[in-house]
Amino acid sequence: MKPYTAEKILNIALMGHSGAGKTSIAEAMLKLSGAAERLGKVDAGNTVCDDSPEEVYRKSSVSAAVAPLEWKGCKINLLDAPGLLDFAGAAAEAARAADSAVIVVSGRDGVAVGTEKAVETAEKRGLAKAFFVNGLCDESARFYRVFEDLKASFGPAVCPVVVPFIENGKANIYINLLEYKAYDYSNGAPVEVDMPDMGDHRLQGLRTAICEAVAETSDELFEKYFSGQDFTPEEVIVGISKGVKSGTIMPVFCGDALLMRGMEQFLDGITWLLPSAADKAGEIGTDVNGDPVELAIKEDAATAAICFKTIADPFVGKVSFLKCISGKVEQDGTLLNMRTGTSEHIGKVVMMRGKKQEAMRVIPAGDIGAVLKLSGVSTGDTLCAPTRKVVLDGIDYPPASLRMAIEPENQGEEDKVAQAVFRLIEEDPTIGFENNTETHEMVISGLG
Structure with missing residues (x-):
């Protein structure tokens, strides 16, 4: 994979209740982007993200997995987080490395405890949030009931972007409300079709939901909306884009990951709406005197990186996953471990996608990668250049129960x-x- 700058990198955590389909969505995204040759299935035990024997046995994620892919000129680092509360620590690790969270909701079960926990975790970290309602080809799925449930739970910030057209109990057509285009998936690949008749009542309700969300983004738009004036199309599109990046709007996408329905619109939508690593504008660290230090996402700055996940591979050895906040982590370089005070030699730098490694050599600012055999580094450690000693926020793990x-x-x-x-x-x-x-x-x- 070619190197990308922070403006073209998106770090996205897939979060939500267990069984909602997070890993299946990751598989669909990897297959559609060409990062995976086949569509893995959780029940078959052949997914990229659930690659450990325990995950294959449980048919459920137990640790956070990193899966990079490329889509339309951008690099997306997917962080597939477990939904089971027993493994909430792994979800905290994914949230620490992410800039955005896509919260997956079952189209059959709707908002659950895991949904609320995921939103809470994302808000605590200040992440931009989006929802994906999954499994709409299930006969018992009810998208519009789930959508109303989302609005009741999380308020007017919930904004529909892609919705299904249900005909004879089947969701074969998906409508992009921003483009105002409809796509038919009846034969597998999406085909643009004429806008179906959704009924004036439902269409007006969706438009109202969009306008309410846009009105929340600024005082000016709020006053305009509640004075009875209509938004222009430009105001709607720009308002949603700014609102998502600032966290005041939570867009809703939908589809079916197992049948690959709605996934193209989902990938296009998150690439356009969710903030890049550069949009997040760095972090605030602490220097040796306890004073705050602002870290900008610049490759030419002094390096600062956080180790957000560690695995002990029986064949490779210790693998430390790093997110570079500032500067760049280079192979054969040396960084200071602020917890131990010792210098760490940076050995082989790789990009991990499940069990597969790809040579990376450099982790630029805003990107995620892994370093092999960093024996003295633990999860939560800050690695920085000796010329600028700084400690980054660690990982906020839930207390033992x-x-x-x-x-x-x-x-x-x-x-x-x-x-x-x-x-x-x-x-x-x-x-x-x-x-x-x-x-x-x-x-x-x-x-x-």
């Missing part, structure tokens, strides 16, 4: 058990471990 005592099967093997647990903690920092001095027991804690 379960504690229990453990003991070795054979007496005298306490050290072996402790070493095994510490290897687990390296990959999943939500796990806690201590020797209780009062009970003389080894106590392990976690989310579930």
